[in-house]
Amino acid sequence: MRFEVLGPLRVRCESGPVAVSGSLRQGVLALLLAQSGRPVPADTLVDALWGDDAGDGGSKLQLHVHKLRRLLDTPDRLSHDAGAYRLRVGAGELDAESFASMVAEAETAGPDRAADLLGDALALWRGDAYQGLDLPALAAEIQRLTELRLVAQERLAAAELARGRGSAAIAQLTDLVSAHPLRERAHALLMTALWAGGRQADALAVYRDVRQALVDELGLEPGTELRDLERRILAGEDAPDAGPAPAAPIPAQLPPAAGVFVGRDAELAELSRIEGGSGGAARIAVVTGTAGVGKTALALRWAHRAAAGFPDGQLYVDLRGYGPDQPVRTDDVLARLLRGLGVDGAAIAADVAERAAQFRTLAGGRRLLVFLDNASSAEQVRPVLPGSGSCFVVVTSRDALGGLSVREDAHRIDLDRLTSTESALLMDSLLGERPGDAVTRIVERCAGLPLALRIAAERVRERHDGDIGDLADELADEQVRLDLLEVGDDPQASVRSVFSWSYQGLDAEVARAFRLSGLHPGNDFDAYAVSAVTGENDLRSTRRRLHALVRARLVDDIGGGRYRLHDLLRVYAAELTQAEDGAAAGTAAFARLAGFYVQAAARAMAAVFPGDAAAPVTPAEPVVLPDLDDYDAAMRWLDTERLVLLSVGDHAPTRGLPGHTTDLSGVLWRYLDLGGYYEEARSLHGRALDAARTAADRHGEGWALGGLGLTAMRMRAPEAGDLLRSALAVHEARGEGRGQAMVLNYLAAVDFFDGRKDAGISHLRRAIALYDELGDEALVARPLNNLGGFYRMVRRYDDAIECLERALGVAERCGDRPSVPHILLELGALSRMTGRFDAALDYAQRGLRATREHGVARLEGIALSDLGLAHGRLGDRERAFDFHRQARQVAERDRLPELWAEILIAAGRTHRLLGEDDASVGAFEEALARFDHPSAFTTGAALQELGEVYAARGDHARALDHWGRAVVVFDRMHRPEGAELRCRIAELGGIPPGDNALEEQTSR
CATH class of the missing domain: 1.25.40 (Serine Threonine Protein Phosphatase 5, Tetratricopeptide repeat)
Incomplete structure (x- = not known):
């Protein structure tokens, strides 16, 4: 097949064009072609095509992929593996690759061959790249191809000029500078062609036009090449020969890129976006991240793909800011850059400042990529920056290099660890098909670090039996994990070594904070916890140390004042604690940390649940606590x-x-x-x-x-x-009176539902009396609320109202905010049972506000259901079912099956009240399907309601069956509803379940 993207997207096979209909299907194909046969994670495609409106994007994507496969010559061209899609594209099948290949070949060809190659390459274009496809994810690839097209046009004109075809070159360049009035290289070529043709005045006119455009648009004077041409023409020098003058070799110093590379689409696009910017000074991108996260791999991946857009060359220096060797000195860095640009050793200035000026002079006006790898600080980078906006600088560092952002307007790209999907895809790419569970466990232990994943893959290859399950088991042991994640004696292939290069540059107190942070048992922490574990009661000093660790990429700042160590760094930090501080110091540090959390939790509980918490008995060390009184x-x-x-x-x-x-x-x-x-x-x-x-x-x-x-x-x-x-x-x-009262409050519920109602009520009265004796008025609201609920269930409504109204007054007066929604909803249920539906609506509304204001999320669904019931009773069907719908959303969010069943029962009751029997049956049956427990009131209520519907329909057999099952549930719970249903069953001529039936149901 033939895929064409240098214009509107087209697909051709031997029999003719293949129609790819629909913008989304074209988008899927374009995104896969832009990766040129590399795997693209499904999540990346979904996000690129639908963004925040994805919904069930995975299913939609599968549908488009399925239809695309039917258009291809062989369906297996488009494959799916490890959560990613890959479109296999053969050599010569994609016009963009053919174009780039011919442009690259023309670089080393003579003028005649170069002109032919470049002419053929440019003939492949039929419009703009990916014309008509408005997808931000394609922007970087479109920009790359567009820039390479301009480079090819310039090179074609230079080749025509070099082989003595000045007229052709002038015609091509005139069109090019008209379309791109700020492109200095094209104007320089046009000036040279006009000068060589004896048209000095026209050449100087070109200079005046481009200078004016640069000054007006950018506030810049022309670069060195243009200014030198103007000077030579005005000086009356002879025009250059038709053939090209000998030139220094174009530097191409980029190291090889990794053969296997996954993910990072957003970061690659961001690099292209930064490179495409404009400005007077060199554009700078700083790729920063923790050790082993793949900063250099990402930058090299982008640099090789973008190399054709830098016709004057690519320079590379490893600054060795982190590693076993000493960092490269500034004068040595500059010498290497100058030699890369063809300066003879004897001509390199001796003074560092002069070398820097010499480098800026040579780089001025050139389209150069300068790759400064592994920088330790902004001071190491700043002296070797080119000064020209024609250059693009990529810097990699573990440090944030904030100084470059402040003074040189550098753009920082913070590189995060790979996702679990990307990590699995990398392992699969390195190892091929392997057992899924073992790979998953290895991926989890490698913390998303590409270096760790690559070392783990090498460990697998070393094992001749190919069994990676053993390696996965060994990596689970934190004591040996870092030992396993190294290869031979190569420090560059050791996770521990690359971590150590970051650690060794830390200040002593910052290093101690890092070590002891490894003792934290959670996924993330704040400055208060670090203050506690280090014993440092100056919170400002602790924050400064954390900021230093973030800059060194040894700790992640995850926002909201919280920080995180990924698993491998946590293991490394704990290992350092053992080695440098000793076991006793580690134990003491953890004791300080645990004491901090006990004290802070006690303070928080005093604000949220006054008087409920037991007083801690462990002696407390002085620690800095957050403000938790609110x-x-x-x-x-x-x-x-x-x-x-x-x-x-x-x-x-x-x-x-x-x-x-x-x-x-x-x-x-x-x-x-x-x-x-x-x-x-x-x-x-x-x-x-x-x-x-x-x-x-x-x-x-x-x-x-x-x-x-x-x-x-x-x-x-x-x-x-x-x-x-x-x-x-x-x-x-x-x-301990308070402990007794707490236990009695809940023991009452157990006794009540086991049929010992008098004992339950007695326990609650005793709890209330104990709280009164202790003077804990704030706590008395809870047993009062429970007592009111018990009275409601046994139909002692006056007693229930008295208890609940007192409970509400106490809770509101004493600030017992968590109890307020419980009491309001209990009052609402009581109001419904006594026929006071306006009051029930008011309590439900107040209960909903209270659940949302006071954070009692699991009651929100009940409050919404109660509102639905209340509006249904008042005849407002639309509002009733709107609240029932909101309640179901809460149940779905919280995934509590009993709550879901209770909400469904409420909706079913409203349907039945409005005469919608079929809908009510559906709701009650769904409630049973979601939660069917032999000792749950919700189960009995659903069965009772179904019986009511069938009795109203005259289907007495089904009514008796459901009522009989409900009686068994209510009897087991000693609920009064059981006795009431026995009467209903007898009225219909049925036989209520007896002790034998109850025993039979229980045995099931």
Whole structure:
């Protein structure tokens, strides 16, 4: 096949043109052709074609790819592997590649051959590159081809002039300068052609025109080449011979690029965008990133692709800013650059400043690419920068080189690690098809660093049996991971070595901050945590050290005042701590860090849940704490640090600090319960219980048992009652009134739902009395709310109202913000049950505001459902189902199946109220499909509602079946609805389930 992009996109096969219809399908093909046979991640294609409006972009992309395959001569030309698409393009099949190949061949050919090659190359163009395709992702490739076209036109004119065809050259160049009035090289060639043809006046007129254009448009004087031509013509010198004068070799110093390269499309496009800019000084791009992230590989990839756009050459110097060798001195760098431009050694100035001026003079007006690799600082780069806007400079460094951005307007490209998809694609490209699980595990251990991935691939190749599962297992061990990620004695192929070159340049206190940060057990951290782990109570000093680490690319600044060490750097930092600080210092540092999190969590809990947290018992060291006295700030901090707090609780016992785990359990129990973090709570409280019992810490044991019991109750685990009763016994033995009241509040719920209603109510009254005795008015709202809910369920409505109204008053007066939405929604449910629908609507509206204001996200869906029910009762169908729809979105967001079922039941009730029986049946059945638990009220309610629909339809058999199943659920929970349904079943002539039926259902 033949693919043509030098104009409108066209595809041809032997039988004739192939029509590629649709802009999106053309876009897919163009994006694949722009990569010339290289794999393109599907995510990159989706983003390029649909951007923020992608929706189900993957499916849409698959459809277009499927249709494209049908147009190709062989469908396997367009393949998919490891999340990426690849279009195989053979030699000579893509006109852009043919064009670039002929232009490159013309560089070393004589004038006649060069003119023929360049004429044929330019004849391939039928318009603009990728004409008609408006895709930002193609911009870099379009710019590259457009620039190469201009270079080819200039070279063609030079070749015509060199072989004595001045008239042809003048005609071509006149058109070219007219289209590109600021292109100095074309004007210089036209002046030379006119001068050689005896038309000095016309040549000087060209100079005047281009100078005026440059001054007007850019505020610049012409470059050296143009000014020299004007001077020579005015001096009356002889015109140059028709043949070209001997010229110094054009430097082409770029090292080879990596054979396998994946991703980085955005960064490559950004380099092209920067290179395409204009200005009086040299344009500068700084590619910065952590060690091993592939800065040089990226820059070389771009440089080789863009080399044709720099007809005067490409210069390269490794500045050795990081590595085992000494950095290259400025005078040596300048000498290398001058020799690259053809200056004889004897002619190179001795003084550094003179060398810099000499280099700027020679580079002026030339289209040069200057690649300065591995720079350590702005001071190392600044003296060797060219001064001309015709040059483009690419610098790579682990340092941000902020000084170049400030003074030289350098554009920085921060290179991040590869994504997991890109990492897997790189491994597949290096190794071919391998077992997916093993590759995935290796990719995870290599932290997205191309260097680590390449070393891991080499390790695999070294293993003759080809089994990479063993390597994946070995890399899981942090003690040997860095040992495995090195090859032989080559320091450039060792992750530890390349890290060390960054570390060795750090100030002593900055280095210590880096080492001890490796002890942090979370994914990210802030300056307060680093202050704690280092024992540095001056937060400003800590922030300065973190900024230094960010500049050195040893720590990532992820925004919001938070920082991150990727896995390999964390292992390296911890390794340094062991080697340089010793085990005792590491233990002390972690103790400071754990103590900080206990103290900060206690302060946050005091703002969010006043009086709920157990007081920490571990002695606290002085640390700098964030300002957490405000509810919103405290809740944000808890949400941000939740995973870190849990991780500290996991690690503390293994580091000889069991008290910190029991402290965190007692401090965080209420927060974890409110957020529905039940699995995390069970893990933390379980570890705390083990730690407390090992240390004979009865205080910690009581709070850990209480937390476990509460979590078991939420998860409907049968051991909830035993755990809570054990916790109560411990608190009673120690005389801890607050602990007793907390446990009684939740033990009441267990007893109530087990049928011991009087015991449950008694527990709540006792909890209220204990809080009153302790003077903890802020805490009394919760047992009051629960007591009101119990009274509602047993139909004691007056008692329920009294409890709930008192609870609401206490919560609002004492600032117990998390309890307010619970109480409001309970009042709303009570209002619906008593027929006060206007009041129910008001409570639901207030409840929704409270859930959103106070961060009780899991109640938002219930509040929205209640609003839907209330509007349905008031006859406003449109608003009712709008709220039901919003409630379902919350359930989908939070992925809580029981909440989802409860919301569906509410929607079904509104459908039934409005006479939409079919829709109500669908909602109730979906609720059962999403959550069907033998001891859940939600399950019983869905079954009861289905029975109501079928009874209203006269389908008594199905009604009795659903009611009978609901009775079994309600009886198991000792709910009054069970007795009520038994009466309904009897009224329809059915036989209510008895003890045998209940036992049979239970055995299932």
